[in-house]
Amino acid sequence: MKTHKLISLIFNKLSDDEMLIRSKKFLHTMDKRRSVRDFTAKQVPKEVMENIIKTASTAPSGANKQPWSFCLVGDPKLKKKIRIAAELEEKENYSNRMSKRWLRDLNVFGTSWEKPFLEIAPWHIVVFKRVYEIENEQKHNNYYVGESVGIATGILLTAIHNAGLVSLTHTPSPMNFLSEVLERPPNERAFLLIPVGYPAENAKVPDIKRKAFDEIISYY
Numbered sequence: 021m022k023t024h025k026l027i028s029l030i031f032n033k034l035s036d037d038e039m040l041i042r043s044k045k046f047l048h049t050m051d052k053r054r055s056v057r058d059f060t061a062k063q064v065p066k067e068v069m070e071n072i073i074k075t076a077s078t079a080p081s082g083a084n085k086q087p088w089s090f091c092l093v094g095d096p097k098l099k100k101k102i103r104i105a106a107e108l109e110e111k112e113n114y115s116n117r118m119s120k121r122w123l124r125d126l127n128v129f130g131t132s133w134e135k136p137f138l139e140i141a142p143w144h145i146v147v148f149k150r151v152y153e154i155e156n157e158q159k160h161n162n163y164y165v166g167e168s169v170g171i172a173t174g175i176l177l178t179a180i181h182n183a184g185l186v187s188l189t190h191t192p193s194p195m196n197f198l199s200e201v202l203e204r205p206p207n208e209r210a211f212l213l214i215p216v217g218y219p220a221e222n223a224k225v226p227d228i229k230r231k232a233f234d235e236i237i238s239y240y
Contacts (some may be wrong), residue, residue: 052181056223082167083237087162146210178191
């Protein structure tokens with residue numbers, strides 16, 4: 021069985037004090053992250069977006085298969101196509117697919133089937149999960165695809181915030197139209213549509229609170 025060559029780990033050990041300082045500083049930074057629906061059209065350098073995606077690709081994955089593809093969309097025509105297709109699905113969702121409880125839970129966010137931010141934000145990152153690979157005309161399933169892509173997406177959102185930008189995890193369901201608009205291969209499934217950019221000058225976010233710490237942690 022073929023094995024990977026092992027190399028020495030590069031690891032910089034920190035003191036307890038330095039770890040505490042870093043962890044508090046990073047918590048303070050990430051506690052300001054919010055999902056945003058009000059964007060400006062101000063351009064973001066392509067290299068910044070590429071670095072964000074490279075950061076996401078450092079995520080661990082099942083058997084190191086890295087079962088993800090990130091599509092960086094900046095073409096206004098493609099963004100308009102995506103908006104039109106997304107709004108068709110969202111209109112059906114709000115009209116027929118969503119339960120009364122679901123709609124009630126969404127009221128606090130003031131959302132509707134209309135998604136103008138999909139044209140306004142300068143970039144979309146469309147995350148696809150690669151369910152399988154084709155090697156020598158043989159199909160080989162990837163492992164822990166959802167978990168791997170979910171971790172990579174979490175790092176992606178963190179990198180976006182770290183770069184001084186805002187984003188929205190948009191999930192128009194079903195998302196098959198993204199594969200069609202972007203002409204993706206059959207082994208990929210759309211996972212998330214993430215508009216990225218600067219917040220509008222008058223951007224508003226819902227007045228919501230995170231769960232208390234003792235609600236999300238258990239000690240053993």
